[in-house]
Amino acid sequence: MKKRYWILGGIVLFVAIVLFFLSSIIKSYINKNGEELIGRKVNVGELHFDYFNVAVKASDIVMYEKNAVDSFLSVRQVEVDFSPWKLFNSEYSFSKISVVDPMVSIQQYADGYNFDDLIPESDTTLVTEEKADELVRFSLYNMSMTNGEIRLYDQPVDNRINITNLNFELPLIAWDNKKSNVGAEFSIGDQGLVQIQAVVDNEAQNYEVDINTTDLQINRVSNYLTDYMDVKELNGLLTSQIQIMGDLDDLMNVQITGSGKMTNASVIDGQGETLLSVPEIRTRIKSLNLKTFAFDFSSIEIDEPNLLVTRGKEKTNMEQFFAPMFEEDTTQAVQITMEKGDDVTTSYSIDTLIVNKGMLRFVDNTLNRKCQIDLSDLDVNIQNLSDSSSNIPITFSSTINKTGYIKGSTTLNLNDMYDFYLDAQLKNLDLVSFSPYSEYYIASPFTQGWFNYDLMVKMGGGKLSNQNTIHVGELEFGKKTSDKPYVKVPIRLGLYVMKDANDNIDIDMPVSGSTNDPKFKVGKLIWGAFVNVLSKAALSPFKAMAGLVGTNPEKLEYLNLAYLQDSLTNDELQTLGSLTKIMQKKPDLLVSFIQRTNADLEKEKLAVKLAKNNYMAEQKVTELPADDDSQFKQFLTSKLPAADSLGVEVACSKYIPASQVNEAFGELLQKRNKMITDYFAEQQIPAENVLVGIADLENLPDEIRRPEFKVEVSLK
Structure with missing residues (x-):
């Protein structure tokens, strides 16, 4: 009998010793064989079992990266309390799961993630027997996470996001509970705060999530927009109150309502210029329905936006900013196929869109x-x-x-x-x-x-x-x-x-x-x-200026002259007077008088005039003879035999030397020009405001071969 007690006592003592050292044994085993077990080096600082409360507590847990140097996952403390008595009802139950100061570092590469090696490859030869009537019963109470941290690094776009102060609470989640309440809170960046409250209704098969953000920095989004925009930096602080309601049976049936504001927003383009800055943007969301793709806003209000638009020789800064969006995509196209029967058309509405005290600066460099x-x-x-x-x-x-x-x-x-x-x-x-x-x-x-x-x-x-x-x-x-x-x-x-x-x-x-x-x-x-x-x-400048002097604009366009005329008549003086008034009112006006005439006809008439002057000198008469005067004709015949058969003008042209006629013609033209310049000089019109010239008489069209001044205007 005594020997039996000794054996029983020894067994109890052995079990007690094993249980006492079990945590150290398991910790040592994990620390030595972690790489063989999961492919990564693992270190557990402390491990304790509470056999009376069926609980386990571990601290200073670290799982390393593949290089066995850098930390992939670390937890300062984990505590799990199991409720074994519920196993009698075929239910797995935990009364507490607590994680303190967890940190995970997730890195994305072009070909995968830094945790891909931790995911076991699927075995296509394994056949799993499913039992439709088998139901797993579970209950998890008082799940919590305190002061968590997630470090995200996206290597292809060189973007880092740190989520800190991550706190999470889930009072209960069970196989048969009607509702589950979840709360989470964490920080992003230096001052951003995110708070989440969620209610899952298993009976109604729906859920509601309230997400509140305070001063959430959006600058980390910039690197993900470079494929679509030439953006260097996107800044702003987001504060919002968003409600999300969804259907557990239809995951696309999601409706979003709420409000939000963005403060100190700015967009800096690839050239380092501030394209847009806005002190504050406010919006109220009526409904965003992801199933029907209907996006409805009650209001969007933008305060004091400052927009810079520059125009260059080749394109505007706006075209440059959105150029990546319109470049040809050489990557393989991705097709999104909706379920058969779905016919989704995107729609949007904004009840009110307001811009207050905006500033648009347009700079033209062309x-x-x-x-x-x-x-x-x-x-x-x-x-x-x-x-x-x-x-x-x-x-x-x-x-x-x-x-x-x-x-x-x-x-x-x-x-x-x-x-x-x-x-x-x-x-x-x-x-x-x-x-x-x-x-x-x-x-x-x-x-x-x-x-x-x-x-x-x-x-x-x-x-x-x-x-x-x-x-x-x-x-x-x-x-x-x-x-x-x-x-x-x-x-x-x-x-x-x-x-x-x-x-x-x-x-x-x-x-x-x-x-x-x-x-x-x-x-x-x-x-x-x-x-x-x-x-x-x-x-037709005279039509525009005629009202200044109350005259017919056609009278201002020409000074009509008679052949051999070398002085101004009253009509011409009146026209010049009207032009003078216009020039006095418009001192920058340059008025040109271009003289033109039928040179051949004018020279014939000049030859007649010169012949008559010779006749009057020889005959010592003072009265100018008429063309058909008999004594004048006899004079021509005496100078030019057969003159009576040629006609007066032809006879005079043959009688007077061409050089003399040309000289007289030139003098006549110059005298006419001088009478114009002298007139305006008398009216004290500056000489630089008057241009008097002679047309190319040799090449004038027949329709304008007449004695006149064509009046034209331009600016000095």
Whole structure:
């Protein structure tokens, strides 16, 4: 009997010793054989078993990378409490699972992850016998994670994300519980905080997740956008309250609601320029339905956005920014196939889109020198924006380069770009700001001028109706530059001659057209009409200026002369007087008087005049004879036999030497020119404002071979 007790005692003592040292034995075994067991070096600092509470606690656990140096997974402490009595009900139950200070380092490479070797390869020869009536019963209580950390490194895009202060709580999850509540909280970056609360309803087969973020930095997204945008940096702090509701039976049936805001947002392009900065963006999500692909927003409000648009010789910075998106993709195309019967069309709607106090800076580098235009205090209000909207009302207003102001309203139809209405007013725009354009297009700067423009565009039913009311006040040009003008139409002259007595230009220009024309473009049509108005003014300047002096514009275009005329008549003096008044009101105007005549006919008449002068000198008479005067004819016959058979003009031309006629003709032309220059000198018109010349008389067309001055105007 005594021996039996000794044996029993010895067994109990042996078991007690084994149990006492079991944790050390297992820890030592794991530390020595971890690489053989799982393919990685493993180290466990402490391991303790609580046999009375059926619990295990381990601390300072480290699983290393394949190099056996760097840490892949580490946990400061793990505690698991098992409830063995529930095994009698065929249920696996844990009353507590606690993980403290876990850290995992996940690295993605071009060909996989740093944990691929930990995933066992599937055995295609293994046949698993499934039992439909076998049910695994389980319950997990008080699951928690404290101060966790996840280090993510995406090597292909060189992006690192650290998730810290990760806390997780799950009071209960079981095979038969009706609802499960989950809570998690973690930090991303220096100040970002994410809080998650989730409720899973197993009876109703649905779930609801509340996700709140506070000052979550979005800069780590930048590296993932480089395939689509030329972006160097994307900044901003995201604060949001999002509710996600889903169906456990239909995973695509997910609906998202909530609100959010982005603060201190900015986009820096690949050239290091700040393309966009926004102090704050706010949005309210009505519903985002992932099953129907319907994205509906109650409102989007953008405060004080600052947008930079630059235009270069080859492309704009916006085209450069989105260039990667439009480049040809040489990678293999990925096809996404919906389940049979699915017919999903993406739709969107925004009830209200508001821009408050925006700033748009446009810099044009395609001219001879840079031009910068600033639209400040830009307010935009868009209502009922959606993919199916046929009537989207938009109102807008802005200050342009500090002095100008524009406001207006428009309606758009996204289904028909030619169903459009615009009513806008531009007031008090300082044209000096646009001198780089005038220098480039017409080789002259604006030194003064104010521009006002009332614009109405209406398109619909295949027709365009456009009204343009333009008022330009106190327009002045500077000296002509050395630039070669891009536009050949004399726009500068057209604008100058259109100025009224008060230095104002008023243009009322209606335009109409057909939107069914394949080459139809609204801007091109309006600009073409405007250039046409200026061209007409430049080509017919006297029509534009006749109102200044209250005369018929046709009287200003020509000074009609008689053959051999060498002095001014009253009619011609009146015309020159009108031109004088115009030149006094427009001191930059250069008026050209180009003399032309029928040289042959004028020389014949000069020969007759010279012959009569000889007749009067020889006969000592003072009265000029008529062409058919008998005594004059006898005089010609005495000088030129058979003169009576030639006619007076031919006879005189043969009688007077050609050299003498040519000399007299030249003197006549010069005398006529001088009477013009002398007149304007007497009127104190500067000589540089008057140009008097002689046309190429040899090559004049027959229809303009007559004695006259053709009057033309240009700018000095």
